[in-house]
Every structure is written in structure tokens, then in C-alpha cells.
Amino acid sequence: MAAEPGKVDPMHQFRIEPLFGTDHWQIAGYSIPFTNSALWMAITVVALFLFVQGGMKRQLVPGRWQMAVESMTGFIDDLLAANVGPAGKKYVPYIFSLFMFILFANMLGLLPLGLVGVHPFTFTSHFTVTGVLALLSFSIVLIVGFSRHGLHFFSLFVPHGTPIWLLWLIPFIELISFLVRPFSLALRLFVAMMAGHVLLEVLSSFVITSANSGPLWGTVVGIPSFILMIAICALEILVAGIQAYVFALLTSLYLNDAENLH
Amino acid sequence: MEPASAKLIGAGLAAIGAGMAAIGVGNVFGSFLESALRNPGAADGQQGRLFIGFAAAELLGLLSFVVAMILIFVA
Numbered sequence: 001m002a003a004e005p006g007k008v009d010p011m012h013q014f015r016i017e018p019l020f021g022t023d024h025w026q027i028a029g030y031s032i033p034f035t036n037s038a039l040w041m042a043i044t045v046v047a048l049f050l051f052v053q054g055g056m057k058r059q060l061v062p063g064r065w066q067m068a069v070e071s072m073t074g075f076i077d078d079l080l081a082a083n084v085g086p087a088g089k090k091y092v093p094y095i096f097s098l099f100m101f102i103l104f105a106n107m108l109g110l111l112p113l114g115l116v117g118v119h120p121f122t123f124t125s126h127f128t129v130t131g132v133l134a135l136l137s138f139s140i141v142l143i144v145g146f147s148r149h150g151l152h153f154f155s156l157f158v159p160h161g162t163p164i165w166l167l168w169l170i171p172f173i174e175l176i177s178f179l180v181r182p183f184s185l186a187l188r189l190f191v192a193m194m195a196g197h198v199l200l201e202v203l204s205s206f207v208i209t210s211a212n213s214g215p216l217w218g219t220v221v222g223i224p225s226f227i228l229m230i231a232i233c234a235l236e237i238l239v240a241g242i243q244a245y246v247f248a249l250l251t252s253l254y255l256n257d258a259e260n261l262h
Numbered sequence: 263m264e265p266a267s268a269k270l271i272g273a274g275l276a277a278i279g280a281g282m283a284a285i286g287v288g289n290v291f292g293s294f295l296e297s298a299l300r301n302p303g304a305a306d307g308q309q310g311r312l313f314i315g316f317a318a319a320e321l322l323g324l325l326s327f328v329v330a331m332i333l334i335f336v337a
Contacts, residue, residue, distance in 0.1 A: 079310075083310060191324035195327050
């Protein structure tokens, strides 16, 4: 359904467009242009690299920047120690990269760069991106599980204390809940980011349309919508952090299943 | 009924799911706060479980949002 002309289209912000005239780039007949999504992924990686690099001075008495980086790594370290135990130590690099990448992506997508005419693109609001991240976590779980436990990994589908007469049903339910994990992981991040951005866009269209239709409607509708927008922006910053945390937390829980069964 | 209007009505009905998920999320945090105030010492250790519960409750609301979006923009 296309928006009428003159209206703000809330889905336009999610459009992926080729940049810098690269739309004719092809490999084996497939178009691989350098898109705004790829650009913002690159920006996220650069920002993350600079952030971590600034804290790698390894001073004995850490400065503010080093404290910021170390509190992040310490946070992920604690998360894995609490959820996976001692075996979780080796996943700290992966979970840290995952958490910081998603956190930076969500935060960069919220930057008010529209004021200077740059459109920040939240690539975590695309199922392709979050789906790949979720599949990465899921395949690590599968690889670790099968390499550590072999075919014994399938005992994951039969929890301890399952009554014999329920053995025909429980493994089936556990299998479905196991297979649905990558979808729920990817869907949660993608929809949470998309919903927030659509909401902000809809509220901004309220402000613009009401301000255009005279001072009365501008005061009655526009100003409350604008105040609500500011509040929702604060909520979105919270959601950006929570969703990155939930992604890292659920990945570490799944890794716990793979490491220790249950 | 026109298929187009049925789609929009269905998308509106999906908002009920979002509201129900709001009740669920409020329940998760409300119960956590209630018991955290009873035993503040044990509260910090349960934060992981708090967010697991939050994630589970929130996912169902997000699913209803997806249903609405599919009805409006895809179907």
C-alpha cells in the first residue's frame, strides 16, 4: 500500500539504496551494490574499533576511556560466567563483538543526523541482518554441541525427569522450541528496532501535518506529539540497550545448553 | 466486506495482541520489583531471569506487530 503524495511514508526510512553510483556492480549476475545498509555497517565497525582501540592502552591506573571499555568487557565476562560457568570464558570475544555491534548499530541508527541532512540507517531493523546474526549464534551452538557431546547432544530434547509415558511428546516440543530459536532471536531485534522507528516517524508526521494545518491544530496536536516523541526517543535508547543485551543473554543461554546440556 | 478494509480491520485487531503483551511485560517487571523490595539482597542475582521473562513476553507482542505490518504492507 503506497502512501498518498504529501504524506510522510513511515516505511521509506527502511529502503535500501545503492550509494556512490555502484548500482551496476555485479557478481555472476547478482547485483551487489554498496548500499546505505553496508555503509552504516562499516561506520558501526569503525566506531566500535575506535572505541575499543581507545581503551587498549593497558595502563595500570585506567583512565576514563579505558574504564568504559573495561566495564563493557567485564559486563560480558560476568554475563557468561553467570550463565555458562567457567566454560563460558572462551565465548567472551564472540558475545562481546555481538553485543557491541548490535548496541552501536542501534545507537547510531538513533542519532539525530537528520538535522544536518544525513539519513542514519538502522540496519538492525532488517530481518536479513538480524537473521544472519541469529544464524551465526545458532550454528555456533550446533557446532559446539555436536563437537563436545557428539550424538549425546540430542539428549537436550529429553529433559531430566521426563516421565516414560510422555517420551513420545516432550522431545517433539523441545525440538520445535529449539528450531524456533534463531527465528525468535532475529525477529525480536528486528521488530523492536523497526517498531520504534515507525513509531517515531508516525509521531513526526503528526507534528508536521498538524503544524501545516494552522496554529490551533499545531498547539492541540503538534506540541503534545512532539513531547511524546522526545519521551519515545528516550525509550528507544533504553530499547536499543535492552535488545542488544537480550540478544547477548539469549545467545549465552543457548551456548550454555550446548556446553553443559541440561 | 472489501478485502482491503478487512485487511485494515485485521491489522487494527492485531493491536490487541500488542496491548496484551504490554500487560505481560508490566507483569514481569512488576512482580520482579515487588519481590526485589521484599528481598533486595537476592534481586541482583535474578536480573538475567528478569530479562529472559521480559524477552519472552515482549516477543509475543512483537509478533502481533509483525502480523499488523504484514497485513498492511505485504498481504
